Amino acid sequence: MKKNKDQLMPELRKDPVSGEWIILSPGRSRRPQTLERRAVGPRRPSPKKGCPFEDLPDSGNNIIFEAWPDLSRWQIAVIPNKYPALVHGETHAVDLRQGIYSGKTGVGTHELIVTRDHDRSFADLAPSLAARVLEVIQGRYRVANDGNNAYAVAFLNYGPSVGSSLWHPHYQLMAVPFIPPHIARSLDSAERYFKKHRRCIRCSLIKEEMRHRTRVIEENESAIAFAPYASRRPFEVTVMPKRHSSRFEDEPKKVVADVAALMQSVLRRLRKYAHDPDLNFFIHNAPLGGKGYAYHHWHAEVLPNLSYLGGLEFSTGIYVNVADPDEVAKTLKGKRR
Numbered sequence: 047m048k049k050n051k052d053q054l055m056p057e058l059r060k061d062p063v064s065g066e067w068i069i070l071s072p073g074r075s076r077r078p079q080t081l082e083r084r085a086v087g088p089r090r091p092s093p094k095k096g097c098p099f100e101d102l103p104d105s106g107n108n109i110i111f112e113a114w115p116d117l118s119r120w121q122i123a124v125i126p127n128k129y130p131a132l133v134h135g136e137t138h139a140v141d142l143r144q145g146i147y148s149g150k151t152g153v154g155t156h157e158l159i160v161t162r163d164h165d166r167s168f169a170d171l172a173p174s175l176a177a178r179v180l181e182v183i184q185g186r187y188r189v190a191n192d193g194n195n196a197y198a199v200a201f202l203n204y205g206p207s208v209g210s211s212l213w214h215p216h217y218q219l220m221a222v223p224f225i226p227p228h229i230a231r232s233l234d235s236a237e238r239y240f241k242k243h244r245r246c247i248r249c250s251l252i253k254e255e256m257r258h259r260t261r262v263i264e265e266n267e268s269a270i271a272f273a274p275y276a277s278r279r280p281f282e283v284t285v286m287p288k289r290h291s292s293r294f295e296d297e298p299k300k301v302v303a304d305v306a307a308l309m310q311s312v313l314r315r316l317r318k319y320a321h322d323p324d325l326n327f328f329i330h331n332a333p334l335g336g337k338g339y340a341y342h343h344w345h346a347e348v349l350p351n352l353s354y355l356g357g358l359e360f361s362t363g364i365y366v367n368v369a370d371p372d373e374v375a376k377t378l379k380g381k382r383r
């Protein structure tokens with residue numbers, strides 16, 4: 047690892063009280079005084095000209111980790127993030143100490159999965175290509191499982207208000223050398239439930255949702271989409287495989303295709319019935335390592351950004367949600383026009 051100050055190696059810093067981590071990634075704006083208040087406008091198409099993803103294999107100076115079906119006919123390409131929040135090192139993350147503070151060097155994974163069509167977002171991909179995107183991401187989880195990374199997350203930022211500065215559809219995969227406390231908490235809770243009831247909590251939850259059906263939006267053979275009982279934000283949707291599985295990357299093609307189909311349908315429903323909101327979706331997976339966490343039931347979460355987050359949410363983690371999930375399900379099923 048270079049000690050060169052100009053490299054501005056990102057750092058992982060842990061809050062000694064809460065145990066929460068932050069990534070200090072000063073590479074993009076070295077001088078804080080140059081940061082400006084960012085005006086976030088509506089999501090707007092940008093022209094292909096000047097789009098960094100239009101000539102990936104041809105420009106010669108792009109690193110391409112993987113292309114499908116091949117480099118010349120690529121429909122999906124995996125590339126390093128040009129401005130990585132974490133860098134992939136030859137070495138493991140090194141512990142950093144400063145008095146009572148501790149952190150790690152910012153070694154991890156930060157890559158982009160790009161689809162070819164400049165204007166076609168996940169909802170609009172051919173179903174087979176949407177499934178293939180998820181299969182490629184499964185492969186990247188396996189690659190991220192390199193002995194250094196402990197947890198990986200794949201996500202989509204759709205729209206400028208939720209972190210996407212580029213119009214061209216792309217997904218990100220980030221991996222960090224620890225299990226985030228937020229994830230650890232939900233794993234602990236799932237484990238406690240499993241020990242007490244000898245059942246997976248999310249399998250029980252699926253059963254419950256299927257019995258009442260008031261929050262179920264859609265289902266197919268292997269997956270179900272529903273508005274969670276304790277939704278944090280309006281129009282939040284969970285997409286879950288029906289059969290218990292702790293690891294997204296281990297799912298067979300049929301399940302992946304069914305999850306992709308439901309994700310596409312949910313996104314199209316949000317477009318039709320909820321004003322096509324900016325949103326994030328992400329995969330809530332078991333930690334890397336390939337073993338353990340059998341009580342975890344992986345799933346995808348869709349979080350539209352239709353409300354402001356304020357002091358209460360930031361200070362306590364309590365979200366005020368103005369949309370009843372029962373009504374959200376009705377609306378997304380087209381029964382409330």
Ligand SMILES: [Zn+2]
Nearest residue numbers: 097100164214
């Ligand atoms: Zn483009």
Ligand SMILES: [Zn+2]
Nearest residue numbers: 246249290343
């Ligand atoms: Zn389960």
